[in-house]
Amino acid sequence: MHNVHMITVQALLGRPHLHIQSLWCPNPLAKLRWVATSEQINPAAFLEGNELLLTTSAGNPEGEAGWLEYAQRLVAGGITTLGFGLGFSHDKVPPLLVQAARESGLNLIEVAADQSFVALSQEVARMIETEATSGKYKLSALQQRLIRASAQPRGAEIITAELARGIGARVIIRDKAGRTIAQSVAPTVTVDLEDLAAEAWEGFSANTAQLSFETAEGYCLFTPINALGKETAWLQACWSVFPQPWQQQALSQASLLIASALANSRFVASYQGRLLQRAFELLLSGELGAAQILTEMAFPLSRALSGRYVPVVVTGEEGDLRVLTARVERAVTKSMPPPLWRFHASHLEMAIPVAALPLTLSNFSRKEFSALRAGVGQEYPISRFSTGLSGARQALRHTGNTQQVARWEEISRSGLMQVIGRETAAAFSGQFLRPLRGETDLLALLEQYVATKGNRQQMAQNLGLHRNTVATRLEKLQNKLGINLAEAGAQASAWVALQGRDS
Structure with missing residues (x-):
């Protein structure tokens, strides 16, 4: 069903010479693939879906429940639009049918008594043929633009932009892990399809056999990009409305050009990467001139x-x-x-x-x-x-x-503590001060030593101790820690350890 040309209900209603009018049309963009005529009460069983169903009686259902069941059967069978002809069984569309259409979401069109079903069917056929012919021209013109784009240095990116503009969609090239290689959105896309694209990719990742996703927000298609017989990437296109067949065909053709462009870019990137790697190393060794030569090549x-x-x-x-x-x-x-x-x-x-x-x-x-x-x-x-x-x-x-x-x-x-890092300082503090656990007097002495820069007289005064007591405790402190606080490195370690306690 997705491979045939279709027109919209809206396009059909836009032709006044057909003498039809909308009584209830909640889905004007619904697609019509053909016209069928039936007076049966259950015609959906004989239809494929997306036909414009024409009738003059609908099988004359009984009562409100009968009309509602009729409309619901059509919707369940994929029929979005019913055209009711006047002048044969009814002079006006039955009110119960109008009510049933509203409750079921079925598009309902009134066909005037002077409008034959044959003429209406012929008009739909002409519209579909015109759409198919127009699609062929559009596809042919887009093919030429894509071929020219593929010859550019950044072919994959330019193809993506040209394809998005040509088919009026959001187009994304993803690697097998889902990372975006290139993407572009057509200027004609007026709705944000980013969430739809992400949702569709998530569903596709779970089931790569399902190449199409349709939601209330729009429609997404996935096409494999093959290199040497292997799927190396995916081409994703999203529309807010159902795409025409020529737009779908454009994806398949673009994927071949993208595969070639990606293979070429990988070769160029490998060559360029080796140049840049060597230029970087030369730069670090101070050989700016040699680095310049390689950079100019890249x-x-x-x-x-x-x-x-x-x-x-x-x-x-x-x-x-x-x-x-x-x-x-x-x-x-x-x-x-x-x-x-x-x-x-x-x-x-x-x-x-x-x-x-x-x-x-x-x-x-x-x-x-x-x-x-x-x-x-x-x-x-x-x-x-x-x-x-x-x-x-x-x-x-x-x-x-x-x-x-x-x-x-x-x-x-x-400052230094930020350079060291709070977590590192805290870990160092715990290890450095571990020998002083329970030794509150020695810990207080260490704090004073750092604060006074080792001035024993000032330490004794601040702690209310005799200088000899400070000397004795200081020797004990150094033995506990296994350091000589007279050394600059030991003093720095003590300062970091004390600062790290609050980290």
Whole structure:
């Protein structure tokens, strides 16, 4: 049923020469695939659904319950619209039928006595044929645009945008894990289909054999994108109304072009990735000239490496990290220097030009990147970029469930405890002060030692003790802790331990 051309009830009602009028039409966008005529009381058993059913008597049901059962049987059988002809059995549409249509949600049309059912059927056939012919022209024109788009450097993205505009839909390319590779929405789409797209993908993920999803909000179709005989991605299209057959056919043809474009982009990305990886390593070793040569090979249209760069270290699933780099690459323009990156161990290290940093960080507000964590270092001239990388790595340690992005500049400005981290300080405090459990006098002495910087006279005065008593307790304290408080490192450890008690 979904592979035939259809017209809407609204389009049919828009033809005044047919002498028909709507008595009750709750679903004017309902699709009509053909016309059927029947005077039986249960015609739905002989129909396929989506026909315009014409009748002059409806089998003359008995009473209010009979008319309601008649209407309900039609709706259950997929018949959305009933045309009642006047002049043969009835001079006007039976009020009980109007009431039954309202209760069942059935579209009800009055057909004037001077309008023959044959002429009405012929008009519907002509409208369907016109729609089919129009669809062929639209599909042919769209095919040409898609072919031209596939030859562009970012073919998959351009195909997605052209397809969305051509079929009037929201179009998304997803990898097998559901991550968005590219997406676009036609300017003619006036409703937000994002929730519908997410709901449909969730249902599709649970059952990939079901390639279509229909709800009150709209309709979604899924088409596999195959490479070397394997499903590598999925093409999803969503409409607010049921799509025409030519629009569905466009998906199948676009998927072939997208498969080719993705394969080409993967080859280019692999080549480009190796160039950027090596350029990044050369940059860290101070060989700016060599890094520049490789960067120009990867980004021939971009400006030279220059200006100030910000180090960004990101951790997360490799698939998400690679999608992120693709997004960052799209931010590169002729007006700014290019970004660099390398995959290092379990994370991604990036060199982002200052001008591109806001757009880069805006990706972390996207739902698809909610699992990523990023540490941002301080900006430096490109020749000194490596200086800031350690700060970005330290900032990454301060991210978590409540903080997705941390900046080293803000952390370092807030003091040593922020740099160390409260959790780390608390753990260190517990270990360092464990020998003093129950030793309240020694703990008080340690606090005074840190507060007075080891001034024994001041310590004795603050504690109300004799200097000799302070000396004796101090020796005991150091034995307990196994340190010499005269050493600067021991004093620093004591200060961190005391601060960490409140963490």
